[in-house]
Amino acid sequence: MRLFHCECCGQRLYFENTHCVHCDTPQGFDPYTLSLRSMTSDAFRPCINRESGICNWLVPAQSDDQYCLSCRMTLVIPDLSVSGNVTLWADMEAEKQRLIYSLFRLHLPLVTRQLDPDNGLGFRFMADAPLGDSERIMTGHLDGVITLNLAEADPVVREATRRQMAEPYRTILGHFRHEVGHYYWQQLISNGDWQEDFRRRFGDERDNYAQALQRHYQQGPRQGWQQHYISAYASSHPWEDWAETWAHYLHMVDTLETAYEYGLTTMPRGSATSSAEVNLHDDPYQKLSFDQLIAQWLPLTTTMNSLNHSMGYDDVYPFNLSTTVIDKLSMVHSVIHQHSNGI
Template identity: 35%
Template sequence: MTPRCPNCASFAFLDWHECEHCGATLGYRFSSLSFLQTMDGVATEGDETWRHCANRDWGCNWLVADSEDAARCFSCRLSRTLPPRDDTIAWEKLRDTGIAKRRLLVQLAELELPITPFYEQEGGLGFDLLSSFSGTRVMIGHANGIITLDLAETVDDYRETLRVRLGEPYRTMLGHLRHEVGHYYQQVLLRDEAAWDGCRALFGDERASYQDAISRHYAQGAPAGWEASFISEYATMHPWEDFAETFAHYLHITGTLATAAAAGVVLDASRVPGIVEHDVVPLTDYREAGIERMLDDWHWLSLMFNRVNRAMGHRDLYPFTLEPPVVEKLTYVHGLVVGASSTPAAGT
């Protein structure tokens, strides 16, 4: 879905508080994945009235329906733990993390993946948003539905130092969110032992000692030839991480293709003979078109995106190779997503 300004119909970025084309004040309505124009912090449509989230001063641009009897929006209510209010540095970093979190939630809703909040059900989705700059080291991770993030990673030089030290080709806050939510959905979407057996056949047995896997990975690194079977070095550490990394890449790919489709990007093979084999018209949704179409479109679009990045002097946008075993894992994740999409997303 392409977000547009409701006043002038121009394209609007998901994090905008006001339209940069016409100046209209905007609020994002998660239930319809669209913007409403607000006047004095209020928007009315039909019988419903919507108000700005109480955290708007801290960067949130979502709306809250009067019927929800809450001051904070759905995204902000998913934040279980926040830095102390007097930690102004951490709260400043919360702005950028909030943008990434809301972008994740929009993509999950577009894929029609179920979102059950932690405050409604044990094991439901929630976020502990903490900062290593506050004096205590924060470990990014997932446990029983709660995703812990380090707000310090919104600082470019801090995050880049970690990326280089860990030998990662890619490290972003949105990437962390997509990886950790993969852990959450593995627990949510695999509902019985037969489903777990099918997952283990591809990713390995997640019941193997995680602590032993961590020790081995950081002492020895990824095994030789890992590129033939895994999407990343980190995926080799343990079956939990292989699934989460694969799920994250599924979100990377579908999110970028949907953005390209919404922007009207088309690769015309007749204009570049010998480079693109056929016309490529990306889709906003591949649940019906299938994984083969999705990955074929991604092959050609990612080559183009990498060329664009190199033209600007940056690293490749997508510095990963999808070998057949990885494609098989992505196909498995695609099946899970398609199977889950008939379940309405809670909180929307």
Template identity: 45%
Template sequence: MKLFSCQSCGQVLFFENTHCERCGHRLGYCTETGRLLALEPNADDNGWLAVGIDAQAPTRFLCTNAEYDVCNWLVPEGSSDALCMACRYNHVIPDLNKEGNQELWRSLEQAKHRLFYSLLLLNLPIPTRAENPTGGLVFSFPEDPENGEEKVMTGHDEGEITIALREADDAEREKMRVEMGEHYRTLLGHFRHEVGHFYWNILVRDAGHEDACRAMFGDHTQDYGAALQQHYENGPPAGWEEHYVSSYATTHPWEDFAETWAHYLHIVDTLQTAVSFGVAVSPTVAQDGSLSQSFNFDAYGAASFDELLVAWPPLTLAVNALNRSMGQPDLYPFVITPSITEKLRFVHDLVHGLPLPPVISAPQ
């Protein structure tokens, strides 16, 4: 994630900011330019005008969901939609008449907007339901039924991504994380994982890459329900860490792909953050320079996965050490083995439209 600056006063701004803390200007994220703009009201049409170097830009409008303090994005220029690029994909939102639901929705939207930030930078297709009625992307955030029936399950089904509302409750999510023995469970992680299933449909199935994906992740035609049941009954196989980025990835090739996809987005966005902060890692005890790394490249636009792979370990070692110094568990409790590296490289190549590994047929 990039850092931003106020065009009016130069104050450092963060992605979720709605107002500049120094000069008080309203802020709006512009998807066309990838910038957080300082705004002034235009009394003529109830819209907003960008200030500073963008003073000649046309009147812009905040997303309707800004009214609920859950969105700080601008409606794209020339759009007749009242919702921004991210909010227009919503299908089911929480009941805002219930106390606390607006705060939970805000947490969901912050994670979803970060997801869309990445999808837009990667120039990935984002078909709507209007464009693809049977597989376009939509999001639903339902809450569990009050009558004690089975809880809402987070998941993906032909373009519809469901994130259970309780996942936005930090205490509930942490409880589930511990009960399920997960090292890592976050709202943003859910969004990145579930959209991985969506892009398996778009970039693998519909693009004719199933054989290449099968060669890398395994046979996705195996019974998913049976695989899921076996995973929850027996857990991951011994030695799974060598080939899978998480224990859940061992469940089924679809889950392996989605977990790897999510992990790739974690890497790219975190590296962009390091670049934005001008981070440099150069521990003096590593005299051979093996852990020295400066971050000054475009992580989202990296032509080769090797560029990301070289930069990633020094950064994760540093942030883990910082967390331990604060008495916190490792921020990055993962090990990228050669096998996992090739899976991440596959996702990178798929995202950037690069040639995938050749499929080698078994001898007859």
């Protein structure tokens, strides 16, 4: 994620800011230039969800839309009269905005359901029925519509689920990145030029999906999955492997961009050879080759984990990248960049 500056006073600002922390000028995020703007011109007006504290994005003044681009992608919101739901929904929207930022940075095709009812991207945030006897809301993707169970925004529920599923990592942003991976599989891989490459690396997605998931939940992940998959769940079916790998690629480029924005260089002491120095020198979303991304990513993750341990936390990055997984990530990189270069 980029860092931003107040256009009035130069103060450093962040993606989520609604006001300058120095001069108090109202700030809004312009999704068309991917920048935070001081709301002093009449070229923009705020998204209507700013009133409820949900959104700091801007709408061009000449637009007929009341909602910003991100909020227009939300198809279903929870019942806001239920106590606590506004906060949970706000947390969902904040992470979704980070997702949409990354999709724009990667120049991925992004269209609302209003413009393309069949292939557009939309989100539903839904809570389980209170009595618990109806079917639970399942987090997932279907033909461009991503559904998240609202309870995933509750950190207590999310941590309990994480432990129960024996997962090392579970976040709202991770859910979004995973589910949108299914969407882009349909958009960029299925029936296209990449299908053969996909099957060679990830396996044949025509394997019965329902049976594969049932097998995964009943028998656990494949033996030795660590050699071939980014996560245990990725070993359940080629589609899930793709979504997990795709999500991981988004973790990488966005975290690298943040490190780049801060001018971070890693050069561990005690191994002060020139090869140990990693200088984050270019825009990871667009300019770095895949080999450069990996070369910068691995030492950064070690640094991040060590910083976390110093604060008494577990690994922020509980993953190991095998050569097979790196090869799969390189395919995600190629698919995205081939698309964004318009080849």
